[in-house]
Amino acid sequence: MLHLRSRLFSWFSMLTLVISLGLSAFMAAEASADATEANATPVAAPIANVISPNYPIASPTTAVSEHLLKKIQASKVLVVYFSTSGHTKQVAEATAQILQAPLYAITPAQPYTEEDLADADTARTRVEQDNPNLRPAILGKVEQMADYEVVFLGYPIWKGQAPRIISTFLESYDFTNKIIVPFCTSYSSPIGDSDLKLHAFAPLAGWLEGMRFAPGSDSGAVDYWLHHLTLSPN
Ligand SMILES: Cc1cc2nc3c(=O)[nH]c(=O)nc-3n(C[C@H](O)[C@H](O)[C@H](O)COP(=O)(O)O)c2cc1C
Numbered sequence: 001m002l003h004l005r006s007r008l009f010s011w012f013s014m015l016t017l018v019i020s021l022g023l024s025a026f027m028a029a030e031a032s033a034d035a036t037e038a039n040a041t042p043v044a045a046p047i048a049n050v051i052s053p054n055y056p057i058a059s060p061t062t063a064v065s066e067h068l069l070k071k072i073q074a075s076k077v078l079v080v081y082f083s084t085s086g087h088t089k090q091v092a093e094a095t096a097q098i099l100q101a102p103l104y105a106i107t108p109a110q111p112y113t114e115e116d117l118a119d120a121d122t123a124r125t126r127v128e129q130d131n132p133n134l135r136p137a138i139l140g141k142v143e144q145m146a147d148y149e150v151v152f153l154g155y156p157i158w159k160g161q162a163p164r165i166i167s168t169f170l171e172s173y174d175f176t177n178k179i180i181v182p183f184c185t186s187y188s189s190p191i192g193d194s195d196l197k198l199h200a201f202a203p204l205a206g207w208l209e210g211m212r213f214a215p216g217s218d219s220g221a222v223d224y225w226l227h228h229l230t231l232s233p234n
Contacts, residue, residue, distance in 0.1 A: 062227065062228065065227055065228050065229050068230075069226055069227060072099070072150050072229070075179075076147055076149050077099050077101035077149070077151075077152065078150070079095050079154070080092075080105075080151055080152065081153070081155070082163060082166060082169075084112050085117075088154045088155060090216070092154045094217075094218070094219035095183070097219065098219065106169050108139065112125065125158055125159075129159040129163070129164065130159075132164075132167075134164045135165075135168040137168065138165060138169060138172065142173065145173045149178060150178065150179045150180075150181065151175070151180050151181070153166070153183070153198075154182075154184065155184050157191070157194060157212070160194065161192075162195075162198055167201050170202045173202075175204060175205035176205070177205075179207075181210075182208070182210035182211075184211075184213070185212070185217070186215075191212035195209070195232070208230065208231060211225050
């Protein structure tokens, strides 16, 4: 019951944040329209169009998204990732570089070998993904996790879901009132419900909608994503 109330409170706070950001974006747009009329000063182009010229024109939610991004940029951000062949690491590095945030790599206590990663019934990864109760151990810890307000969390899709070591990570810290921004890479699968399934391991966090990247995604794709962040529907 207490958890439910805290969670409702946390979501209510997030909703209030987004509504007030949207409102202030609207008011800022009105004010800038007035200023333009009065001074005939050209209004600056939207940030997304300037930074991401190769990507589609901004959607109507962009004003809120950009304010959400600015809020995130003003927060203490940590970019966390787990990666065995480097694709998720590449997206995580681009994210950290754009946000000027520190990176933390989730390192398995028992490294994954080629056999572990092989597509065989008996492979370690298959056994782990088939058992939701398994928690592969992590080497080391994030120092001063309490200081971070926003945690970007990257993982590869394994059998349609996040690797079990991501559950280990989420259960290792208190994410109350932190914002978690999930992202993943996969060969071809969509993110599916892999991000939503992670909510249960940090129920008191505010979760943003997850994003899937194809292997080899460049920093332009990451930049576009960062300008279109939205709250998770759950
Ligand atoms: C055990 C295992 C399971 C995988 N399952 C999927 C899958 O269900 N769908 C998919 O599109 N790719 C799957 N892949 C491919 C990875 O998601 C993809 O190569 C990812 O970008 C790897 O990220 P990394 O280089 O950061 O480890 C799987 C890879 C491994 C090793």
